[in-house]
Amino acid sequence: MRRLPSLIALRFFEETARHLSFNRASQSLCVTQGAVSRQIRILEEALGDKLFERDHRGVKLTDAGAGLLPYVTEAFDTLERGMCTFSSATTRRRLVLAMPPTFATQWFSSRLPELAAALPDVELSVRTSPMPDCHCTIRFGIDSLPGVYSERIAVERHTLVGAPSMSGESLDALLRRLPRLHVLHDGQRLNLWPDWLSSAGLPVGDGGDGIEFSTLEQAIHAARKGAGLAIVDSNMITEELAIGSLARLSDVQAIGPYGYWLDIPHNHVQLAHVQSFANWLRQQIAVER
Secondary structure (H helix, E strand, O other): OOOOOOHHHHHHHHHHHHHOOHHHHHHHHOOOHHHHHHHHHHHHHHHOOOOEEEEOOEEEEOHHHHHHHHHHHHHHHHHHHHHHHHOOOOOOEEEEEEOOHHHHHHHHHHHHHHHHHHOOOEEEEEEOOOOOOOOEEEEEEOOOOOOEEEEEEEEEEEEEEEOHHHOOOOHHHHHHHOOEEEEEEOOEEOOHHHHHHHHOOOOOOOOOOEEEEOOHHHHHHHHHOOOOEEEEEHHHOHHHHHHOOOEEOOOOOEEEEEEEEEEEEHHHOOOHHHHHHHHHHHHHHHHHO
């Protein structure tokens, strides 16, 4: 009978050693930092030796940890090669995602080729509202959700935009001349205009009259067509700004308080393709920060 410690503890050890960070390891594994610490403690107790040193500068491997790491990595590499050998080349894993319509259209859809290259064996099903069979939900909100793994992946960064033909006109003239495009959430105007005006040091009032839309995507489209000025999350208009179909009309940005959250039911957290998607999502957002 083999005398081996927990394979979960060994997996958590390898991930922590790779990142030299309990926080980044927990994000990669889609678990809490406390869960990583517990598994490392279990492994250290089983081996009778410390694996990591922690101080104000961060985390580093002890001699024992550095000695163990190559064996653990080699063992998992061997397991991975074996699984690839015996798994059918045509086997595809289904990944069901839910995300808001604007996020799906403005951010996610343009990155589908990169996702397909990163997860070639995954078959996607994308919904615009959460369903019981969803593996991951991307949600617009302020706080984490109880009862699931919940991680904020992006904070809104609001900027003033309009049609490219408006570039060069003074901000005061634009604000006097053009209607303001507002976005509704749960039937109420989001506080986009008052927050941005406050950040710009301009009179806030009630954000002014204008045109209301039920989704941010509608407001973005109206702004592109010259219907008015919009306060838009920069994360959602990277393509429009890059190709020049929208113009940034001020350098002022208002940060938050809303953002986008990744929610994963606990029974799906350890699925390999769910972890792969979560890592891909983090990497894509990190590149744009």
